[in-house]
Amino acid sequence: MRSIAALTLVAMVAFAANSLLARLALGNHAIDAASYTLIRIVSGAAFLYLVAWRMQVGSAVPPPRGLRGNWVSAFALFVYALAFSYAYLALGAAMGALILFSSVQATMILWSLSQGARPSTGEVVGFVAAFAGFVYLVLPGIGRPDPLGTALMTLSGMAWGVYTLKGRSSSSPLADTAGNFVRAGAFCVPLGLVALADPNLTYAGVTLALASGIVASGLGYAIWYLALPALTTFRAALVQLSVPVITAAGAIVLLDEALTLRFAMVSIVVLGGIALAIVSRHRKPVRPLPAAGGVDHPK
8 A cells, every 4th residue: 555655646746747847848938839749748658668668578478469558548648738738828837737636526526426436424524625725725816817728727637537537447557558648649640730830949848848758747647557546536536636736836946936824734734635535445444355366446
């Protein structure tokens, strides 16, 4: 369980890093949104495919036939990344993270409830506290966010929710993530034409896009797929509530945003709500594993 917690924490930091990298690149007009998305997906695909192939060399396990992953996940990944980039032309890092993961929560939790899942009282209380905390962190006193940016980031969050739900059944996280990125690269072909029509490339912008594609997205999403099978859908949605807080903390350092007492207090509420929900789930009786040695994944 500690290893799952560590993997989940690394994935959340990677998610926050994506918001910060995008805002640094796009907010400063160091690169256009189409080129940023293209470089992010293609570099992530190349890196992950190389790593997956290298790990297979010398392995006693025969390589899988064909490309892992699936087209639904790949399309969700592409929609998420594209809408994410264009949204960050108009939204700040913290606001973007709030809208993104609010949409993720709604998508995942509504799906979980539609499948018959019933969260415990502690999970509900923890979720409400954490959700209310980061809404209070970002919304008061900052004015209405850009409508188009909000709509795009909402679409991005819904697509990420679908990608996460599909990843819960992954049996080979690295190979599946590599396959999804490679497939998503196919959707980038027309995007390349858009980028060529009005290019805006700087060394800093390309570097930030590569960092997002290879590290924060490629490795980060592979780690997330590795942790997902051990998480319930509700908990997978819940832990992502920490991302806006992590993003806001990073924005203080990288984007010169001021540290406020409100931020410190709300951070405690958000993280405390997450801890409450996780602890309440652990106190429930644990179902035995199947005799065949497989893992009984809760719905």
